[in-house]
Amino acid sequence: MIFLATAMALEGRPMGDELPAPALDFRGEMAGRAFVTLPESGVSRGFALPRARFSAHLQGPYGAGIRLVTVAVRSGGQTGYIGIDGETFVPRVQIAEARLDAPSIGLAAAAGVVDDLWVGTHQPAWGLPEVAGEITLLSGVQDRADLGGWVSWTAPERRFSGSVAVTSGEGERRRERNNGIDTALMVTARPWVSDAGTLVIRAYGKEGSRGVEQARNHRLGGSVGLQHGYVHAGAMTMVGWGSAADGALDPLAVGGFARTGPKLPFVGFGRVDLLWADRDTAGSWSRIVWLGGGPRLPVKPDAPLWLGVGWQGSRFGPDAGPVAGVVSGSDMLFVQLSADITAKVALDGGKK
Numbered sequence: 001m002i003f004l005a006t007a008m009a010l011e012g013r014p015m016g017d018e019l020p021a022p023a024l025d026f027r028g029e030m031a032g033r034a035f036v037t038l039p040e041s042g043v044s045r046g047f048a049l050p051r052a053r054f055s056a057h058l059q060g061p062y063g064a065g066i067r068l069v070t071v072a073v074r075s076g077g078q079t080g081y082i083g084i085d086g087e088t089f090v091p092r093v094q095i096a097e098a099r100l101d102a103p104s105i106g107l108a109a110a111a112g113v114v115d116d117l118w119v120g121t122h123q124p125a126w127g128l129p130e131v132a133g134e135i136t137l138l139s140g141v142q143d144r145a146d147l148g149g150w151v152s153w154t155a156p157e158r159r160f161s162g163s164v165a166v167t168s169g170e171g172e173r174r175r176e177r178n179n180g181i182d183t184a185l186m187v188t189a190r191p192w193v194s195d196a197g198t199l200v201i202r203a204y205g206k207e208g209s210r211g212v213e214q215a216r217n218h219r220l221g222g223s224v225g226l227q228h229g230y231v232h233a234g235a236m237t238m239v240g241w242g243s244a245a246d247g248a249l250d251p252l253a254v255g256g257f258a259r260t261g262p263k264l265p266f267v268g269f270g271r272v273d274l275l276w277a278d279r280d281t282a283g284s285w286s287r288i289v290w291l292g293g294g295p296r297l298p299v300k301p302d303a304p305l306w307l308g309v310g311w312q313g314s315r316f317g318p319d320a321g322p323v324a325g326v327v328s329g330s331d332m333l334f335v336q337l338s339a340d341i342t343a344k345v346a347l348d349g350g351k352k
Contacts, residue, residue, distance in 0.1 A: 010120045011152040011161040012101050012108025019063050022347040027055040031130035031338040038331050051130035069095035111149035113172050117165050117186045118204050119144050125225050130338045135255040135273045140244045143171030161188045169208040182208030197228035215247025229263035252279040267306045268293030283319035304341045310334050
């Protein structure tokens with residue numbers, strides 16, 4: 001979709017491409033879920049809102065654009081009891097950026113509350129955030145967005161791109177708490193690009209800090225992905241020095257997934273996440289597996305809804321679970337209806 005390729009990408013249009021035409025893009029993503037968790041403990045069955053996200057992108061003349069993204073969150077959190085009007089769902093700003101595209105030289109830049117370089121590219125690659133966020137986001141190793149900016153250069157035919165981001169390091173939900181600046185770099189190579197599919201290889205590094213004490217928050221990661229009309233698959237790993245929970249911990253994340261592509265009239269997915277909260281502590285591991293799928297509605301490749309069933313199996317090592325020294329876990333079964341709808345309004349008198 002044009003909206004996904006231009007407004008959400010963390011890289012510019014390829015060098016030599018034309019400027020995007022002025023337009024107003026909207027995207028709504030919603031999902032409702034019924035679930036049961038075994039063994040039963042606490043609230044083990046009920047309903048959830050795993051996805052409620054609205055995006056608006058205004059593309060102006062001369063490559064200028066702005067984008068605003070909001071998500072629905074519980075005002076009291078998932079475990080709190082103090083919120084707005086009880087514990088109402090309220091909108092939270094996730095992205096608020098000003099952007100400039102200069103495809104004649106392959107450059108793009110954005111500033112404001114911007115996508116994290118890693119999550120902003122790997123979340124769309126995984127492609128099913130209504131099931132779960134990508135591994136580093138879900139585990140808290142990375143934030144979804146941050147306050148700052150980035151600049152990117154993209155070669156002709158998107159064979160190569162490089163992006164540099166400078167951000168606060170505190171994420172989109174916390175104000176600046178120290179004088180440190182996070183600097184991140186991501187390079188992307190596409191050695192195989194054809195009508196059949198694309199092979200994508202990415203490398204990422206970040207030097208950063210977090211919190212009042214300016215605790216270390218460094219990352220090094222890499223991934224490989226295959227994008228095809230019938231299947232998308234990928235694998236990644238990321239090592240960290242310091243975490244959001246404790247600057248003394250050194251996390252390690254490894255994951256892989258396979259899912260159906262956009263040319264099929266149904267959705268199917270399988271994914272495995274492995275995380276060590278501290279890679280020097282063998283028992284700090286956790287493993288989460290997802291399996292599921294279902295038909296698009298109506299049953300055609302470009303249908304905006306899908307109805308599916310899924311299973312999430314979680315297992316925790318003796319140093320990661322709720323009871324110290326005991327390997328534990330749970331299984332969640334769910335039924336889910338998801339919608340992803342886009343709309344585009346041309347602002348240049350209908351010219352494309």
